Amino acid sequence: MSSSHGEKRPKGGGKFTLCSSVVAKCGTESKNLCRNRLYEYDDDETWNDVLHDVLEGEDFTLHKTDTVNAVVADKLMGTITFTPDMEEPIRIVKEFDQTLKSVNRDKDVHCDVTFRVGKEGKLVHVHKYVLASRSPVFDAMLYGDLAESDDIIVPDIEPSSFDALLRYLYCDDISFTPDTVTSVLYAADKYGVDDLVTKIKSYLDQNITNETVLTVLESAKLFNLEDLLQKCEDFIASDPFPVLQSSSALEITKETLTYIISLDSLVMDELDIYHFLIKWTENQCDKVGIEKTDPNIRAMMGDLIYLIRFPFMNLESFAKDVCNRDILNAQEKLNLQQVIVGNLDKTSTKFKFEKRICKTFCVLPGESPRYMGVWSYRRNLEDCIEFT
Known part of the structure; x- marks a missing residue:
């Protein structure tokens, strides 16, 4: 026919x-x-x-x-x-734009359910049919035996991210930025919009750079994306300097920083890790309005300080670059100095003793201020090449 x-x-x-x-x-x-x-x-x-x-x-x-x-x-x-x-x-x-215009969501035409979104409870009016036809969670919420009749409260998703979810449900338009991708993924996962979750995972997987890897890592940890998490870990561990010098590095959460500096595969000198930890902590002090004194920095660091593997620093570097500040107390400095020279058992301190082991062939850090895929050396370290 x-x-x-x-x-x-x-x-x-x-x-x-x-x-x-x-x-x-x-x-x-x-x-x-x-x-x-x-x-x-x-x-x-x-x-x-x-x-x-x-x-x-x-x-x-x-x-x-x-x-x-x-x-x-x-x-x-x-x-x-x-x-x-x-x-x-x-x-x-x-037809994406025409779809959105035809349903007149922005003008609230024929909307039959209201959400109160975000901490401020912004009112968002939508159509039950659209949401239920795209999401099994919305279907149960709006048409199930326990369907809600009052305004639906959504305090854990910000309006911009909820709007991005709605744009996808109404017209398959994927709209997010590197700053909002995590919250949009959270919204899609919460409401069972599996195809959007898959597309965001694919986007994250294909957009790992020095500037984005930390955001992607946090998303991977939040949603238990093991493959993506491993990819981020390998990316960071193999060349951490440009990542930790990125604009987003000082804004990562304490949990993410803990994950990174705990990596046994991190190709980075302990002194450099220690200096970055100080910079990150100073930024945290600025956020809460605390003076950046050494005692305050130590208090803000908390147990993060014990993830720095001071025993693998040489004595000269430890004395010059660590002991010159009061982030470690006097007893910790003395104990670590004795551990470094081999006069004290490692069980006498809380600091980690496991040596970082590269997953790939590498040359230990050198004169270059960052690892850039070149062979180099640092005068205060022994010359060595490590195969694992």
Whole structure:
């Protein structure tokens, strides 16, 4: 069967949800095969597949001379009525901007549920059908046995991230920035929007750079993305200097910093790690308005200081660059000095004694201020190449 002149046809490609309303005509008899169900198809399936699903369980036979009109409603984009060629592949595409305009979400036209989003409880008006058709969590929340009748409170997602989720639910528009990607991923995961979760994971996986890896790492830890977490770990451990000098490095959480400086594979001198820990802690002091004195810095560091492997510093560097400040107390300095020269058992201190071991062939740190894939040396360290 071919399309009638002047009738709109599906166009484009991709997966879509079909709220089917199909009218079949046998001679003068018409049969409305409308189903209050949602069907999902790939664009290479045919309209025969649609008809087969719609006719399931119906005592109705189609003949060669019969016609079938399909009314397709795609996410409230409006209806398209046409006489489909049964052998032709389905090709329906969402017209993103027109979709959003047609449902008039921004103008609250025909909205039937309200969310109070973020700490301030911003009012967001939406359509139940759209949300329920895209998310099993929203479906249960809005149409299930325990469906909520009052405004729905969402205190753990900021309005900008919730809006990004809605844009995807309404029109498949993916909208986030490196600063909001984590919160949008959280929202998608919370409401079971699995295809958006998959797309954000893919984005994160393909956009690991010195500037973004720390944000990606925090997302991977938050959502238990083991493969992505390992990729971030390897990226940071192999060349940590440019990462820790990035604009976002001083803004990472204490948990993320703990994870990084705990890495046995971190290719970085302990003194450099110690200096970065001081810079990060000074930034934390600035945030809470605390004077950046050595005692305050030590208090703000807490147990992070014990992750610095001071016993692997040489005595000259330790005396010059660590003992010149009062971040360590006098007894800790004395004990560590004695451990470094081998006069005190390591069990007498809380500091870590496990040596960092590179996962790959590497040259230990040298004169260059950062590791840039070059062989170099530092005069106050023994010359060595380590294979693991």
